[in-house]
Amino acid sequence: METENQTGVLEFILLGISENKELQPLIFGIFLTMYLVTMLGNLFIILAVSSDPHLHTPMYFFLSNLSLADICFSTTIVPKMLMNIHLDNKTISYLDCFAQVFFTMFFPILDTVLLTVMAYDRFVAICHPLHYTLIMSPRLCCLLVFISWFIGIMVSLLHIFLMMPLSFCASSEIMHFFCELHTMLMVACSDTLLNNILMYLMTGVLGVIPLVGILFSYSQIISSVSKMSSAGGKQKAFSTCGSHLSVVSLFFGTGVGVYFTSAVTNSPTLVAIASVMYTIVTPMLNPFIYSMKNKDVKGALGRLLSKMVSCL
Numbered sequence: 001m002e003t004e005n006q007t008g009v010l011e012f013i014l015l016g017i018s019e020n021k022e023l024q025p026l027i028f029g030i031f032l033t034m035y036l037v038t039m040l041g042n043l044f045i046i047l048a049v050s051s052d053p054h055l056h057t058p059m060y061f062f063l064s065n066l067s068l069a070d071i072c073f074s075t076t077i078v079p080k081m082l083m084n085i086h087l088d089n090k091t092i093s094y095l096d097c098f099a100q101v102f103f104t105m106f107f108p109i110l111d112t113v114l115l116t117v118m119a120y121d122r123f124v125a126i127c128h129p130l131h132y133t134l135i136m137s138p139r140l141c142c143l144l145v146f147i148s149w150f151i152g153i154m155v156s157l158l159h160i161f162l163m164m165p166l167s168f169c170a171s172s173e174i175m176h177f178f179c180e181l182h183t184m185l186m187v188a189c190s191d192t193l194l195n196n197i198l199m200y201l202m203t204g205v206l207g208v209i210p211l212v213g214i215l216f217s218y219s220q221i222i223s224s225v226s227k228m229s230s231a232g233g234k235q236k237a238f239s240t241c242g243s244h245l246s247v248v249s250l251f252f253g254t255g256v257g258v259y260f261t262s263a264v265t266n267s268p269t270l271v272a273i274a275s276v277m278y279t280i281v282t283p284m285l286n287p288f289i290y291s292m293k294n295k296d297v298k299g300a301l302g303r304l305l306s307k308m309v310s311c312l
Contacts, residue, residue, distance in 0.1 A: 010093065010094055011091045011092060011093050011094060011097075012091070012092050012094070012097050012168075012172045012173075012174050012179065012187070013090050013091055013092075013172065013173045013174065014081075014084060014090050014091075014092055014174050014176065014177060014178065014179070015090065015173055015174065015175050015176070015177075016081070016084070016085070016090060016176075016177045016272075017177050017272045017273070017276070024085050024088075027085060028082060028085045028086065031078055031081060031082060031280070032078075032082055034078075034280055034281070034284050035074055035078040035079070035082070035280070037284050038070065038071070038074045038280070038283050038284040039071060039074070039075075041284065041286075041287030041288060041291075042067035042068070042070050042071045042283065042286070042287050043067075043071065044287065044291075044301060044304065045063065045064065045067040045287045045290065045291070045297070045301075046064045046067050046068060047304055048297060048300040048301045048303075048304045049061070049063060049064040049300070050064065051300075051304055051307075052300040052303060052304070054296060054299075054300065055296060055297070055300050058121050058136040058141045059118065059121050059122070059125070059240075060296075060297075061141055061145075062114055062117055062118045062121060062141070062144075062145070063118070063290065063297075065114055065145055065148075066111060066114050066115070066118070066247075066286065067286070067287065069107050069110045069111050069114065070107075070111070070282075070283035070286055071283075072103070072107055073103070073104070073107035073108070073111070073279065073283055074279070074280060074283050074284075076100060076103040076104055076107065076178075077100070077104065077177070077178045077279055077280070078280065080092065080096070080100070080178070081177050081178065092179060096179075097174075097179040097184070098160060098163065098164075098179070100178055100179035100180075101159070101160065101163070101179050101180065101181050101184055102156045102157070102159075102160050103156075104178060104179070104180055104181075104279070105152075105155065105156040105159055105181060106152045106153060106155075106156040107152070108255070108278075109151060109152040109155055109156065109206055110148055110149060110151075110152040111251060112206055112207070112210045112251075113147070113148040113151055113152065113206075113210060114145075114148050115210065115214065115244070115247065115248050115251060116210040116213045116214055117144045117145075117148060118244050119213065119214040119217040119218065119244065119248070120144075120213070120217055121136060122217065122218075122221060122240065122241050122244060123217035123218075123220055123221055124136055125240070126221050126224055126225065126240075126241075127220050127221060127224045151206075155202055155206065158198065159181060159195070159198065159199070159202075162194060162195050162198060163181075163184065163185075163195060165190075166185075166188045166189075166190050166192065166195070167188065167189050167190045168187055168188055168189060169187060169188075169189045172187045173187070174187060175271075176271070176272060176275070177272055177275070177276075178275075178279070180275070181199060182199065185199070203259075207252075207255070211252060214248055218241070218245070221241060225238065239293075239294075239295070240294075242293045242294075243289055243290045243293040243294045243297075246289045246293060247286050247289055247290070250282050250285060250286075250289070251282055254274075254277045254278040254281070254282050255278055257274050257277060257278070258271070258274045258275055258277075258278045
């Protein structure tokens with residue numbers, strides 16, 4: 001590649017999910033609806049947790065942080081995509097693209113660590129109930145959330161710092177609907193060996209270790225619950241874990257789906273569809289999973305909606 005065809009890139013072109021002009025209004029409507037549902041659902045979870053004293057516990061403190069992360073994750077991707085469709089302009093500036101890369105790494109990492117912390121919280125609550133209040137103190141909960149944000153920020157910044165020296169081809173078309181690390185490295189004209197090594201290393205570390213931690217926590221939970229003599233106690237224990245297990249399964253399942261889709265196919269459309277499940281559908285479904293499977297959240301949402309209706 002000649003030098004004049006490299007560096008000096010001021011913007012990239014996001015090719016999106018489909019280049020079919022007739023499908024753009026439909027895609028716009030679907031993604032706008034999903035985005036609004038994601039915003040409202042997660043916002044209601046945050047408001048319910050903050051307004052209801054019954055939910056002022058570590059479990060729901062972590063849940064509100066998870067909802068905030070999901071709101072920010074969707075906002076990083078969807079508004080830009082909708083604007084590009086509406087204006088029929090697929091370009092994104094160099095700085096905006098790098099910002100998207102940062103945030104689309106940061107929030108999934110934050111989600112991963114928070115889900116692991118929530119599994120630990122359930123482990124302590126069920127396996128060590130007498131010491132739960134002492135162990136899961138407000139100080140420890142805040143520290144765990146701080147560590148979650150810190151890990152996400154540091155890992156994402158490390159990737160960005162390694163990307164900054166890269167040069168990109170003058171006609172940098174990104175075969176995706178947002179700037180994602182893997183696709184950015186594919187359009188780079190300079191050597192990306194170090195970037196790829198870090199990417200796969202961090203994917204392994206931040207994917208495998210949290211998953212192992214979650215599985216270990218639930219293995220201990222199942223062991224403790226199986227020793228309970230009361231059927232009611234068993235049902236209550238599993239009911240508090242059902243929502244979290246569902247969200248974990250959805251999050252890791254769609255994440256693995258994106259990884260394997262990218263690995264086994266060269267079709268940008270299939271990769272984009274898999275990414276939609278991971279980046280947009282999962283944050284949208286999380287509030288519904290918690291509100292449907294958790295009686296405390298369902299009751300708090302009901303009381304919140306009643307207050308809002310009475311104020312109208």
